[in-house]
Amino acid sequence: MHKVIIIGSGPAGHTAAIYAARANLKPVLIEGMVKGGIAGGQLMITTEVENYPGFPEGIKGPEVMELFKKQSLRFGTEIISADVEKVDFSKRPFRVWADDKEYQAQSIIIATGAQAKWLDLPNETALRNRGVSACATCDGYFFRNQDVCVVGGGDTAMEEANYLSGLAKSVTVIHRRDSLRASKIMQKRALENPKIKFIWNTAVVDVLDVSAGTVNALKLKNLKTDEITTHPTQGLFIAIGHVPNTDLFEGILNLDENGYIKTVPGTTRTNIEGVYAAGDVQDHVYRQAVTAAGTGCMAAIEAERWLAEQGLH
Numbered sequence: 162m163h164k165v166i167i168i169g170s171g172p173a174g175h176t177a178a179i180y181a182a183r184a185n186l187k188p189v190l191i192e193g194m195v196k197g198g199i200a201g202g203q204l205m206i207t208t209e210v211e212n213y214p215g216f217p218e219g220i221k222g223p224e225v226m227e228l229f230k231k232q233s234l235r236f237g238t239e240i241i242s243a244d245v246e247k248v249d250f251s252k253r254p255f256r257v258w259a260d261d262k263e264y265q266a267q268s269i270i271i272a273t274g275a276q277a278k279w280l281d282l283p284n285e286t287a288l289r290n291r292g293v294s295a296c297a298t299c300d301g302y303f304f305r306n307q308d309v310c311v312v313g314g315g316d317t318a319m320e321e322a323n324y325l326s327g328l329a330k331s332v333t334v335i336h337r338r339d340s341l342r343a344s345k346i347m348q349k350r351a352l353e354n355p356k357i358k359f360i361w362n363t364a365v366v367d368v369l370d371v372s373a374g375t376v377n378a379l380k381l382k383n384l385k386t387d388e389i390t391t392h393p394t395q396g397l398f399i400a401i402g403h404v405p406n407t408d409l410f411e412g413i414l415n416l417d418e419n420g421y422i423k424t425v426p427g428t429t430r431t432n433i434e435g436v437y438a439a440g441d442v443q444d445h446v447y448r449q450a451v452t453a454a455g456t457g458c459m460a461a462i463e464a465e466r467w468l469a470e471q472g473l474h
C-alpha cells in the first residue's frame with residue numbers, strides 16, 4: 162500500500178515526485194511510454210529548451226528530463242518503468258495495474274501529458290526541431306526576422322500566428338478550408354494583423370528540404386484546384402490541436418469536451434477525492450514545462466495535505 166502513486170514522467174510527474182518524496186510520502190512514479198514511446202514526456206522530443214528558468218544558456222530537452230529524474234531519485238522516489246494499463250478509482254485504496262502487476266495507493270497524481278497532432282508527412286518528422294515545431298512559445302524565438310508558416314484554423318493556430326508575428330518577419334497561416342474554426346475575437350485579431358497573411362483551401366503536402374537539414378520551403382496543394390505550388394519559408398508551426406493522454410480515465414474521471422481532465426479551478430483536484438491531475442493532461446492553455454512543473458508541485462502539496470487530513474500521513 163502506497164501513500165501516493167504518480168502516473169507520468171514529464172516535468173509535472175517528476176516535480177510532484179520531488180515534492181512528495183521530500184514530504185516523506187515515499188512516492189511511486191510509474192513512468193509510462195515504455196511501449197511505443199519514451200518516458201519523460203514531450204521534452205524528450207525537444208532539442209533546445211531556452212525558456213526553463215535556471216538554464217540561462219538553454220539545455221537539451223532529454224538532458225533536462227534526466228536532471229528531473231535524478232532529483233526525484235535523490236529523495237527516494239521509486240520509479241517503475243511500465244505502462245499503466247488500467248485503473249480503478251471507484252473506492253480507496255485506489256488501484257493501478259501496470260505490466261500485469263497491481264499497485265495500491267491512498268492518493269493518485271495523474272501527469273500523463275498530451276501530444277501535439279502532426280500532419281504525418283515523412284519529411285515533417287525528419288525536420289522536427291530543424292524548422293518544424295508544434296509550439297510557437299517554445300521555438301518562435303529561433304525564427305526572429307524570418308518568414309514562417311502556421312498550419313491550422315483553430316484558436317491555437319491564431320494564437321500561435323499572433324505570437325509569431327511579434328518575432329518573425331512574416332507569418333502565413335495555411336488552412337485547409339476557407340473559414341476559420343477559431344473564436345471570433347481570435348480570428349479578428351489575426352485577420353487584422355498586418356504581418357499575418359492567409360492561404361485558404363490549402364494543404365501542406367511536403368516539407369522541404371531534408372537534404373539541406375532545414376526547412377526552406379513547403380509544397381502546397383490547393384484543395385479546390387489540385388494545383389501544387391512551392392512556398393518558400395524558414396519555419397513550419399503545426400497548430401492543428403493536441404490530444405491529452407486520458408484514454409485510461411474515460412468514464413472514470415470528468416473530462417472536458419476535448420478529453421482533458423477537469424480540475425477544480427486554482428487547484429489540481431479532480432472530481433474524485435484523493436485523485437489529482439497536473440501538467441498538460443489538464444491544461445490546454447499554457448502547455449509549458451514550467452507550468453506543468455508548477456501544477457505538479459501543487460498536486461503533491463494538495464495530496465500531502467489531504468492525506469494528513471485523512472490521518473493517512
Ligand code: NDP
Pocket residue numbers: 279280312313314315316317318320337338341342343344400401402403419445446
Ligand atoms: P481545434 O480542434 O479547435 O482546431 C484544429 C484546427 O486544425 C482546425 O482548424 C482544423 O481544420 C485544423 N486541422 C485539424 N487536422 C488537420 C490536418 N490533418 N490538416 C490540416 N488542418 C487540420 O484545435 P485547437 O488546438 O485550435 O483548439 C483546441 C481547443 O482549445 C479549442 O476548444 C480551443 O477553443 C481551445 N483553445 C483556446 C485558446 C484560447 O482561448 N486562448 C487557445 C488555444 C486553444 P478544420 O477547421 O477544417 O477542422
